[in-house]
Amino acid sequence: MRPARMRxxxxxxxxxxxxxxxxxxxxxEPDDLFxxxxxxxxxxxxxxxxxxxREIMEDGWEAPELYYNAANCRLRMGEMGMALLxxxxxxxxAPGDDDIKANLAFVRSLAEGGAPKxxxxxxxxxxxxxxxxxxxxxxxxxxxxxxxxxxLFLCLRVLHQRRLRLWSYCSVAAAFVFFSMATxxxxxxxxxxxxxxxVVVARSTDVRSGPGEDFVVQTTLAExxxxxxxxxxxxxxxISLGPEFAGWVRSGDVEVI
Amino acid sequence: MSSRVxxxxxxxxIASSASARADLEVRADLDRxxxxxxxxxxxxxxxxxxxxxxxxxxxxxxxxxxVYPSGSxxxxxxxxxxxxxxxxxxxxxxxxxxxxxxxxxxxxxxDGVDYTTDPIEITVTAAAQPDPSSPRPGAPAGRPxxxxxxxxxxxxxxVDKERAYxxxxxxxxxxxxxxxxxxxxxxxxxxxxxxxxxxxxxxxKYYVVEDGLQYAVTEIAMALFPTTDGTLTIGSATWxxxxxxxxxxxxxxxxxxxxxxRTRNVSVKSDEIEITVLPLPREGRPDEFxxxxxxxxxxxxxxxxxxxxEEPISFTVTVSxxxxxxxxxxxxxxxxxGFRGYDSGGTVDLSKxxxxxxxxxxxxxxxVPTVPGEYTIPQVTFAYFNPSEERYVAAAxxxxxxxxxxxxxxxxxxxxxxxxGSPAAxxxxxxxxxxxxxxxxxxxxHRRSSFLLLQCMAPLMVILAYAYRAARERSGADPERGRAxxxxxxxxxxxxxxxxxxxxxxxxETWKTLAHALRGYVADVTGASARGMTLEDLRIxxxxxxxxxxxxxxxxxxxxxxxxxxxxPGGAAGSGPEETFRVIEDLVKRLDRSRRKR
Numbered sequence: 001m002r003p004a005r006m007r008x009x010x011x012x013x014x015x016x017x018x019x020x021x022x023x024x025x026x027x028x029e030p031d032d033l034f035x036x037x038x039x040x041x042x043x044x045x046x047x048x049x050x051x052x053x054r055e056i057m058e059d060g061w062e063a064p065e066l067y068y069n070a071a072n073c074r075l076r077m078g079e080m081g082m083a084l085l086x087x088x089x090x091x092x093x094a095p096g097d098d099d100i101k102a103n104l105a106f107v108r109s110l111a112e113g114g115a116p117k118x119x120x121x122x123x124x125x126x127x128x129x130x131x132x133x134x135x136x137x138x139x140x141x142x143x144x145x146x147x148x149x150x151x152l153f154l155c156l157r158v159l160h161q162r163r164l165r166l167w168s169y170c171s172v173a174a175a176f177v178f179f180s181m182a183t184x185x186x187x188x189x190x191x192x193x194x195x196x197x198x199v200v201v202a203r204s205t206d207v208r209s210g211p212g213e214d215f216v217v218q219t220t221l222a223e224x225x226x227x228x229x230x231x232x233x234x235x236x237x238x239i240s241l242g243p244e245f246a247g248w249v250r251s252g253d254v255e256v257i
Numbered sequence: 258m259s260s261r262v263x264x265x266x267x268x269x270x271i272a273s274s275a276s277a278r279a280d281l282e283v284r285a286d287l288d289r290x291x292x293x294x295x296x297x298x299x300x301x302x303x304x305x306x307x308x309x310x311x312x313x314x315x316x317x318x319x320x321x322x323x324v325y326p327s328g329s330x331x332x333x334x335x336x337x338x339x340x341x342x343x344x345x346x347x348x349x350x351x352x353x354x355x356x357x358x359x360x361x362x363x364x365x366x367x368d369g370v371d372y373t374t375d376p377i378e379i380t381v382t383a384a385a386q387p388d389p390s391s392p393r394p395g396a397p398a399g400r401p402x403x404x405x406x407x408x409x410x411x412x413x414x415x416v417d418k419e420r421a422y423x424x425x426x427x428x429x430x431x432x433x434x435x436x437x438x439x440x441x442x443x444x445x446x447x448x449x450x451x452x453x454x455x456x457x458x459x460x461x462k463y464y465v466v467e468d469g470l471q472y473a474v475t476e477i478a479m480a481l482f483p484t485t486d487g488t489l490t491i492g493s494a495t496w497x498x499x500x501x502x503x504x505x506x507x508x509x510x511x512x513x514x515x516x517x518x519r520t521r522n523v524s525v526k527s528d529e530i531e532i533t534v535l536p537l538p539r540e541g542r543p544d545e546f547x548x549x550x551x552x553x554x555x556x557x558x559x560x561x562x563x564x565x566x567e568e569p570i571s572f573t574v575t576v577s578x579x580x581x582x583x584x585x586x587x588x589x590x591x592x593x594x595g596f597r598g599y600d601s602g603g604t605v606d607l608s609k610x611x612x613x614x615x616x617x618x619x620x621x622x623x624x625v626p627t628v629p630g631e632y633t634i635p636q637v638t639f640a641y642f643n644p645s646e647e648r649y650v651a652a653a654x655x656x657x658x659x660x661x662x663x664x665x666x667x668x669x670x671x672x673x674x675x676x677x678g679s680p681a682a683x684x685x686x687x688x689x690x691x692x693x694x695x696x697x698x699x700x701x702x703h704r705r706s707s708f709l710l711l712q713c714m715a716p717l718m719v720i721l722a723y724a725y726r727a728a729r730e731r732s733g734a735d736p737e738r739g740r741a742x743x744x745x746x747x748x749x750x751x752x753x754x755x756x757x758x759x760x761x762x763x764x765x766e767t768w769k770t771l772a773h774a775l776r777g778y779v780a781d782v783t784g785a786s787a788r789g790m791t792l793e794d795l796r797i798x799x800x801x802x803x804x805x806x807x808x809x810x811x812x813x814x815x816x817x818x819x820x821x822x823x824x825x826p827g828g829a830a831g832s833g834p835e836e837t838f839r840v841i842e843d844l845v846k847r848l849d850r851s852r853r854k855r
Binding site: 057 | 456458569571599604605606607609621623685686687688689690691692693694695696697698699701702703708711712714715716718719721722723725726
């Protein structure tokens with residue numbers, strides 16, 4: 001390929017990249033409903049606001065702000081389990097959001113029971129901060145950006161060999177970021193597809209040793225308890241509370257996050 | 258059951274490793290301390306630990322006894338994140354000789370460590386001694402009666418009491434006797450209208466000798482709590498069995514022995530039992546009474562007793578004891594002036610050990626102090642009816658003093674931006690008012706086709722860069738070829754320079770530059786030097802490249818004209834420079850096309 005043509009190709013490629021990158025989100029159809037719901041919330045009409053937030057969800061839209069606001073309504077209405085569920089859904093989309101973290105911590109301080117969360121070491125927590133603070137989409141965007149930065153440095157390394165060492169170091173750094181974040185993304189996608197956490201949304205639910213009323217009640221979980229779903233059935237759902245304990249609850253008493 | 262004499266021997270973990278290892282406790286119980294020769298007694302070995310998959314016991318040979326395994330049961334509970342599990346293995350022991358015998362230590366091995374029980378002494382008498390506390394059918398209170406027999410099958414029902422108060426536990430025991438082999442069986446439980454039923458864990462299996470015949474017994478118990486007063490009836494239970502028929506080898510067809518064993522379905526029923534349920538007395542009934550019957554205690558606890566303003570205190574009231582905790586209603590936790598309070602749920606933990614329903618029920622409330630000061634969380638009263646004492650009891654928890662400090666300045670709230678309006682107002686952050694960027698439910702960036710297409714661009718960029726460098730390196734390796742490739746561009750640049758010279762009025766320079774452009778082009782494509790190139794050199798060079806003769810001649814003429822005009826001004830120019838520019842540009846393009854065709 002001739003260099004002149006190659007240059008034209010690169011320019012066309014960059015233009016295409018910019019066009020695709022500017023591809024916008026779906027049309028802002030639910031905006032009006034969202035603003036009306038916020039107005040109702042400000043007037044302390046939590047039930048009315050919740051109806052509108054739910055309408056947006058039923059239309060197939062989602063956003064961390066939508067779940068967060070709906071969770072606030074639920075909490076105001078005393079539905080702690082549903083509030084916790086909504087905060088968890090909001091956090092799944094925006095793990096780094098401080099408001100979501102604060103309100104979720106508050107609801108958890110009210111709720112009891114559920115599986116204890118392992119705390120882990122401080123060093124591990126620091127290392128995992130980027131992983132934990134980014135959503136799946138956020139991580140995807142970082143992976144994509146780091147891939148382009150890596151590609152850019154590799155191109156400079158190939159074409160601008162007078163500063164070969166500089167571009168090599170930059171490429172290694174970009175490659176480290178890319179592979180770290182790609183691993184983080186893979187883990188998140190795996191967790192999202194495999195994990196099925198749930199929240200007790202009933203006032204309380206009995207955990208039985210088998211799927212039926214005839215089985216022994218092993219313990220009772222309060223509203224807002226967070227559990228892991230192992231098997232979901234129409235009537236009964238098998239849950240686990242930590243690695244050594246499993247039981248069955250009525251399917252309607254828990255809601256998968 | 259309560260009057261049964263139990264001999265308990267407890268063996269604990271080996272002291273040196275107790276703290277480092279998982280707690281494991283092994284206990285051996287006998288259901289009586291004396292027994293007649295030929296009678297049966299039950300040895301229960303219970304292993305308790307903080308994990309599942311508990312190990313089973315190794316039962317050694319026992320001198321003076323015949324030992325039959327008699328089933329096992331497991332139970333576990335999960336309280337505050339801790340697992341507690343227990344496994345009970347039962348063995349039926351039939352003494353062969355009278356005297357005082359010792360049940361030897363029984364060992365359970367876990368993680369290479371042996372845990373043993375203490376030896377237990379048992380007295381074996383010459384004749385069978387009727388024992389009122391024996392689990393044998395007919396012995397306990399009630400009137401268990403044989404429900405008939407078919408092929409040695411019987412189902413007997415008995416209760417521990419025939420008179421009880423509303424919500425007092427009545428234990429129903431069903432014992433299924435059989436002497437023949439069973440291909441399968443199932444129990445249809447009795448109709449228990451008017452009772453709250455809790456199935457008791459631990460199906461027991463053991464052997465008994467009755468009227469000189471040994472029976473295998475399966476025992477199931479359930480706790481019944483009458484929900485209304487009057488005469489209530491516990492209906493008949495039914496045990497449906499598939500019984501294997503015995504082969505009559507001597508009297509029947511000898512070829513029967515070659516056939517598959519035949520089975521037939523048999524069902525046996527227990528008798529109905531009437532229970533007289535007494536109403537709870539009206540006299541002395543406290544205002545707080547909500548229907549709890551049993552024997553309970555009340556405790557309360559606060560997770561903190563000194564907090565700054567706006568820091569929540571988790572307050573828990575626990576009712577624990579013997580009785581049906583499922584029917585224990587909400588305990589009223591009083592409000593505290595200067596605090597906001599929210600219910601935060603509760604838990605029920607039931608235990609059904611030794612056939613008695615007991616456990617604890619907790620009620621939690623979060624108190625958020627709003628004003629500094631010293632306060633008292635008042636006592637919580639819980640009223641219940643004690644059926645054994647036949648009186649009401651009002652149990653109360655202790656008061657808890659709480660100190661509330663001012664906290665760190667005015668902004669002690671847990672949120673940076675408070676939400677106002679409801680009870681939880683100052684503790685949660687306000688809604689998000691900006692219109693978000695909505696996405697379709699479940700849609701993710703990495704699933705969008707445009708995004709995936711975008712991702713292909715990064716490797717493509719690198720591939721293109723490598724391809725560009727390769728092309729550049731190829732041209733660097735063959736300079737003549739590279740020069741020829743750039744010839745047209747260089748000629749066009751020179752013509753453009755000549756055009757700017759013409760605009761500035763440098764006529765001679767313009768024609769010299771045009772001549773240089775033509776000569777330079779021919780030099781580049783032929784690999785010759787432009788300096789000193791004659792018209793003849795030009796003709797030969799272009800002809801070698803395969804350019805048409807006419808075009809070669811036209812190029813030579815044009816070069817000749819440029820030279821003439823440059824070095825003899827006003828002499829040779831037939832047309833103006835602008836026209837010449839166009840002609841030369843056109844000529845260079847045609848030459849380049851002609852050359853490339855070849």
